[in-house]
Amino acid sequence: MTNAIASGDAIPTGLAALDTILGGGYAANRAHLIEGRPGSGKTTLALQFLTAGGALGEAGLYITLSESREELLYVAQTHGMDLTGIVIHELVPPELSLNAEMAQSVVYASDLELSETVQLVMAAVRAANPRRVVFDSLSEIRLLAQNPLRYRRQVLALKHFFVQQGCTVIFLDDITEASDDVNLHSLVHGVIRLEQTAISYGAERRRLRVFKMRARKFIGGYHDYKILMGGVQIYPRLIASNERRPVSIGGQVGTGVTALDEMVGGGLDRGTSTLIIGPSGAGKSTLALQFVHAMLGAGEKALFISFDETERNFRRRNEGLGLDLAPATAEGRFQFRSIDPAELTPGELTEMIRLHVEDGFTGIVLDSLTGYQHAMPEEKFLLLQMHDLVTFLNERNVMTILVLAQAGMVGQMQSPFDMTYLADAVLLMRYFEIQGQIHRALSVLKRRTGSHEIALREFTIGPGGVAVGAALTELSGVLTGVPVPIGDRTPAKPGIT
Secondary structure (H helix, E strand, O other): OOHHHHHOOEEOOOOHHHHHHOOOOEEOOOEEEEEEOOOOOHHHHHHHHHHHHHHOOOOEEEEEOOOOHHHHHHHHHHOOOOOOOEEEEEOOOHHHOOOHHHOOOOOOHHHOOHHHHHHHHHHHHHHHOOOEEEEEOHHHHHHHHOOHHHHHHHHHHHHHHHHHOOOEEEEEEEOOOOOOOOOOOOOOOEEEEEEEEOOOOOOOEEEEEEEEEOOOOOOOOEEEEEEEOOEEEEEOOOOHHHHOOOOOOOOEEOOOOHHHHHHOOOOEEOOOEEEEEEEOOOOHHHHHHHHHHHHHHOOOOEEEEEOOOOHHHHHHHHHHHOOOOHHHHHOOOEEEEEOOOOOOOHHHHHHHHHHHHHOOOOEEEEEOHHHHHHHOOOHHHHHHHHHHHHHHHHHOOOEEEEEEEEEOOOOOOEOOOOOOOOOOEEEEEEEEEEOOEEEEEEEEEEEOOOOOOOOOEEEEEEOOEEEEEEEOOOEEOHHHOOOEEOOOOOOOOOOEO
């Protein structure tokens, strides 16, 4: 018996993300429980565990009391999994098996006493001599046991047997009752629960939670996951405190628009987050893109994530502004991702951003947080996740721009939630009426990392991008939407510079 087996060291689960969550992987020569409702992905996750062992030359055994061998092979084939070297031992009626070679090893479990079923399982393990075992499922053992005490004793006997054989075992169990059955949690080394929830609109949401993993520092809480072609894909919860890095200041990002750079004190700082807030159509996305365009011109990489706009409309708008993103896109330095909040999970979004940052992207735009809120309707959790995401990006010295649309067009505005306390800089946009025409105003309300201009300026959008005018010193009440002249002067239309 190796030291790894004796000590319960971590072994790969078949998913790098799950290894990260579990602090390295499953514990060697220990019993683990994966529980969840039917359809939550337990079988797929278990098969990935066995195929990972097969890739390392470890023999695997799948004992099934609920699914046929053909069904398991079909699942594996669908996901492109190679089950070579993995033994599937099924306990189903022989008349349901079309494989003549399996006739002597097929047993109908419900016709046997519980002890006989357990003995057959032990015999299959001795014959296969596996290092990794999946037992699917404990629900059948529970039915045969007929009472909790007998059920617990038989599972405990199986656990001790697997340990004596040097096996790392995964017990699968269905949760079908309204109340949680934690009867087995104290018997196993680790417990993972898979959950799926149907929301009012859009795809169902799946979450994974580790209840326990003895002698291991694991990442608690809920982690989003999806069942995709190829298997289960998990998106670990982002923890900002794990991203503490040495201070690395990369300077500022300017726009090339002199007046705009003056307003923000020379440019936006790397390693900070900027919130652009205002009513719909005020130019928030275009303003964000102006900073991105400047980064791309300097040879950097940027990701623009939009919840509100399709890629076709995004490109048509930019062409009208004269902002050519095609060269940077062709070089892989700019990516536009149109996101459907009805299909995307919050964990999937953070994982997408993390991978781009690992690939050297130094600018991230989220447009808009109002659309992102639809992916996570509960405000308090949205703010917590945005805190972790922004902190992560700041630690990686990324310039982050967050766009937030407010309700209303002129006058008093309403924000769906308050993000100003998280942002290092806040740019406010407003409509105002003057001489029978609608204009746009821009102001900088906050900048933690330095000074900024306190004046309001007119903001226009046209060919070539954005333009910023002189300070609106002759008007009062611009933010109300209906300004009045200061003194007796009749304000002229503000000029653009």
